Amino acid sequence: MTQAxxxxxxxxxxxxxxxxxxxxxxxxDRTLWDDLDLAIxxxxxxxxxxxxxxxxxxxxxxxxxxxxxxxxxVEVGGRPPRRGSSVVGYVPQQKAFDRDxxxxxxxxxxxxxxxxxxxxxxxxxxTRDRVARVIDDVGATAYADAPLGLLSGxxxxxxxxxxxxxxxxxxxxxxxxxxSLDLHHQRAVSELIDTRRxxxxxxxxxxxxxxxxxxxxxxxxxxxxxxRWAVGPPDEIMTSERLSDLYNTDIDVLxxxxxxxxxGTPDAAHGEPGGDHHHPVDTGxxxxxxxxxAGSTGGRTG
Amino acid sequence: xxxxxxxxxxxxxHALIAGxxxxxxxGLLGPFVVTRGAAFAVHGTAELSFTxxxxxxxxxxxxxxxxxxxxxxxxxxxxxxxxxxxxxxxAIGVILAFGLGVGVxxxxxxxxxxxxxxxxxxxxxxxxxxxxxxxxxxxxVSVLIATALLYRPLLFASVDPDVAEARGVRTxxxxxxxxxxxxxxxxEAAQIVGTLLVLSLAITPAAAAGRLSAxxxxxxxxxxxxxxxxxxxxxxxxxxxxVKASVLISTISFGIYVVARLVGAATRDRRGRxxxxxxARPYPATPTARV
Ligand SMILES: Nc1ncnc2c1ncn2[C@@H]1O[C@H](COP(=O)(O)OP(=O)(O)O)[C@@H](O)[C@H]1O
Ligand SMILES: [Mg+2]
Numbered sequence: 014m015t016q017a018x019x020x021x022x023x024x025x026x027x028x029x030x031x032x033x034x035x036x037x038x039x040x041x042d043r044t045l046w047d048d049l050d051l052a053i054x055x056x057x058x059x060x061x062x063x064x065x066x067x068x069x070x071x072x073x074x075x076x077x078x079x080x081x082x083x084x085x086x087v088e089v090g091g092r093p094p095r096r097g098s099s100v101v102g103y104v105p106q107q108k109a110f111d112r113d114x115x116x117x118x119x120x121x122x123x124x125x126x127x128x129x130x131x132x133x134x135x136x137x138x139x140t141r142d143r144v145a146r147v148i149d150d151v152g153a154t155a156y157a158d159a160p161l162g163l164l165s166g167x168x169x170x171x172x173x174x175x176x177x178x179x180x181x182x183x184x185x186x187x188x189x190x191x192x193s194l195d196l197h198h199q200r201a202v203s204e205l206i207d208t209r210r211x212x213x214x215x216x217x218x219x220x221x222x223x224x225x226x227x228x229x230x231x232x233x234x235x236x237x238x239x240x241r242w243a244v245g246p247p248d249e250i251m252t253s254e255r256l257s258d259l260y261n262t263d264i265d266v267l268x269x270x271x272x273x274x275x276x277g278t279p280d281a282a283h284g285e286p287g288g289d290h291h292h293p294v295d296t297g298x299x300x301x302x303x304x305x306x307a308g309s310t311g312g313r314t315g
Numbered sequence: 316x317x318x319x320x321x322x323x324x325x326x327x328x329h330a331l332i333a334g335x336x337x338x339x340x341x342g343l344l345g346p347f348v349v350t351r352g353a354a355f356a357v358h359g360t361a362e363l364s365f366t367x368x369x370x371x372x373x374x375x376x377x378x379x380x381x382x383x384x385x386x387x388x389x390x391x392x393x394x395x396x397x398x399x400x401x402x403x404x405x406a407i408g409v410i411l412a413f414g415l416g417v418g419v420x421x422x423x424x425x426x427x428x429x430x431x432x433x434x435x436x437x438x439x440x441x442x443x444x445x446x447x448x449x450x451x452x453x454x455x456v457s458v459l460i461a462t463a464l465l466y467r468p469l470l471f472a473s474v475d476p477d478v479a480e481a482r483g484v485r486t487x488x489x490x491x492x493x494x495x496x497x498x499x500x501x502x503e504a505a506q507i508v509g510t511l512l513v514l515s516l517a518i519t520p521a522a523a524a525g526r527l528s529a530x531x532x533x534x535x536x537x538x539x540x541x542x543x544x545x546x547x548x549x550x551x552x553x554x555x556x557x558v559k560a561s562v563l564i565s566t567i568s569f570g571i572y573v574v575a576r577l578v579g580a581a582t583r584d585r586r587g588r589x590x591x592x593x594x595a596r597p598y599p600a601t602p603t604a605r606v
Contacts (some may be wrong), residue, residue: 077481097483105477115346115525115534116474117587128471129483131464159587160529176478 028091030055030100030184030216031076036085038071044240045071047084051235051244055183056214058207058230060221060247063237064278069220070106072237073186076218077103090183097129102177102215104187107170107194112162118172119157122148125176144179151175151205167198171205178209185210187219191226199226206230224251225272247273321554329448330440330507330550330560336455337507338516338546340500342539343462345521346531347493350473354518356393359407360498361513363389364505366418368435373425378435379447382502383454389414390498394491438509438561440550451503458496458503469493470531507546508561515565516542523572526579529587541571 029052037047045068053059061069074080075087078094087093090100110116123144127134148157151171156164161172170190177185187206191199203219207230210217219227224234224247234250236243238259243250250256251273256264265276321327348357364382367389371381392410397403434442443451462469471479472486480486497517504516520541524534549564556563 079480096481101481103478103481105481108477110474111350113525114350114474115529115531117529120531121475124467124471124475125478125482128467128475128479130467133463133466156588162529173478 027055029053029088030057030090031218032086032088034086036075036087037083038068038075038080039083046237046240046242049085049242053184053216053218055216056210058210058217058219058227058232059235060219060224060227060231060233061235061237062221062224064239067237067239069237070188073103073188073218073220076184076186077101099180100183102180102182102185104170104173104177104185104190106188107166107190107192109166109193110162110164110169112160114160114162116161117158118153118161118164118168118175119144119148121161121172122157122176122179125179147175147179148172150178150209165198167194167202170194170198170202174202174205174209181213182215184216184218187217189220189222191221191223196226199223203227203230228271228273251275318551318555326441326443327550327554329443329445331547333440333443333448333451333503334507334546334550335543336452337500337503338542339539340455340458340462340496341504341516341546342520342542343459343535344493344497344500345517345519345538345542346524346534347469347473348497348518349521349525351493353403353494353497354514355404355407356494356497357501357514357517359393359411360386360389360494360501361505361510361517362411363414363418364498364502365435365510366414366421367502369418369421369425373421377447379443379450379506382435382505383450383499386498386502387495390494391491394494434509435505436509436511437559438505438507438512440507440560443506451506454499455503458499461492461496465489465492465496507550508564512561512565515561515568516546519565519568519572520545523568523575526572526575541568541575545571 031051031053033049033051036049036051038045039047061072063069071080075082076089076094078089078096078098089098092098092100094101123134123140126140126144145154148154151174153168153171153175156168157172161169164172174190177187185206190202190206194202203226206217206219207227209215219231221227224231228247231247233245234243234247236250236256236259239261241259243255243259251266253264253266256266256275256278260278262279263277267274267276322331348354364386367385368378368382370385371378374381389410393403393407396410397406430439468479468484468489469492471482472484472489476486501513501517504513508515521534521538523541524537527537528534545564545568548567549562550560552558552563552567553560
């Protein structure tokens with residue numbers, strides 16, 4: 014180990030916080046993914062990559078208990094997933110709030126705690142302090158009382174993370190939380206998530222179009238493409254061979270100044286210059302040194 | 316004759332009681348109407364209460380009961396047909412067009428007082444009977460209780476539907492329940508301001524409140540207060556001036572909105588920010604990791 018990590022993988026001693034076995038998801042005769050075996054260890058940071066429509070969001074919906082598997086089994090925190098579970102925190106796909114929304118950031122965070130209960134919220138000092146503490150943890154105190162719709166995308170995203178962390182989850186599910194953020198906020202938001210997962214040993218499942226902003230944090234990558242998948246450390250998956258195999262076409266994976274540039278994917282999804290993303294290739298975080306692989310790599314093609 | 320004389324008459328007291336209740340429930344639901352973009356649902360259910368009222372008149376000679384029953388049917392239908400807002404809007408359009416046609420037919424079969432029909436469109440609260448007043452009170456109290464129960468999940472589902480769903484809120488169920496209480500509220504409001512001016516109680520006060528605060532509790536309180544001022548103020552003024560109450564209510568309501576916009580515009584952008592000059596910090600104030 015070259016970095017102080019809380020853990021990388023110790024599957025034999027700790028129960029996984031997320032376990033999928035033989036898992037498949039189909040719509041009609043279309044298979045998003047199948048035969049998926051994956052165990053996510055406590056504190057592990059898993060990036061989920063893949064083109065649009067590969068089934069990344071659907072995977073999170075399965076883990077949230079909003080969608081049933083077509084086949085196979087899934088457990089989150091040792092039990093089948095169920096809606097509203099306190100084990101799971103959820104940061105949805107970044108969507109700006111309406112400017113006129115009559116809500117403050119503080120109210121949004123609070124809803125994460127008891128918004129699903131019937132009746133009116135009671136004033137309660139303990140709850141208020143808890144909300145204030147988590148807002149402080151994400152560095153959002155300065156604007157927590159401003160109208161939510163007037164905050165920047167990055168500020169809104171921090172409050173969403175605070176909302177997700179409020180219930181002390183052991184699994185944090187993030188759906189493209191960096192989308193439409195500028196580089197500076199991409200970095201701040203991903204470091205925030207990383208810090209919190211290390212502090213509380215939270216497993217993070219991080220769906221993203223763009224691995225570079227989180228490359229230094231990622232333990233393993235789950236790469237989904239048109240019904241196929243591969244899982245393993247970034248160094249193992251983000252290679253020309255593996256991706257060419259997955260996409261069934263020639264893909265070049267280049268390392269440019271510590272960043273990964275994928276050239277040739279049909280939807281140009283990964284940091285390809287001139288692709289649909291908003292980050293120049295020559296800036297951004299420099300990833301840490303390579304780490305010991307997580308051991309478990311699997312994958313299936315065909 | 317003076318206002319004091321009128322205020323001692325049962326017809327005026329009935330109107331004020333009904334106006335007060337309607338203002339409370341409209342003001343309470345208004346912020347959700349704004350947040351959920353449900354203005355068209357309000358308008359649609361209000362106009363369709365015309366159909367229910369016409370049916371009520373024809374069958375039993377009671378427009379209010381017919382309108383209330385009709386609104387529940389309509390609210391439920393809209394809720395079941397449309398899930399997302401866009402779907403909902405076209406569902407409302409479809410039901411509205413058909414329902415109004417039925418209403419026109421029913422009214423053409425009705426041979427009672429023609430003013431009963433115009434009262435539906437423009438409101439006539441000064442004519443409610445004791446029995447109708449009891450009905451209005453009963454429905455308003457039920458709406459009040461239902462809204463209090465729904466409040467938190469409805470707020471969650473309205474502002475943040477994806478996370479609400481994941482946290483276990485039955486957003487679909489909550490949405491249908493909301494449309495049902497909304498339809499009842501709108502129908503009650505239509506008794507006072509008429510189906511054509513319902514928005515002046517169901518939206519305008521909430522929109523005004525939203526200009527002044529972003530705290531959900533405060534927005535709701537202001538919205539109820541504004542609706543009360545408009546409804547009771549309009550009724551009292553109407554007693555004194557002989558101008559139709561619905562005209563005065565919508566005018567007062569609009570006046571409040573204009574003032575709120577002016578006041579709100581001056582303060583809104585900086586509201587709630589602790590520091591004025593501090594630029595966004597490059598990194599979050601992360602606590603030292605306990606690793
Ligand atoms: N209920 C559904 N019925 C049929 N197809 C669906 C349903 N939900 C999602 N899909 C399809 O599944 C695919 C995967 O969606 P999603 O998980 O959102 O992909 P990603 O997040 O990777 O872009 C999409 O093509 C979508 O159209
Ligand atoms: Mg998605």
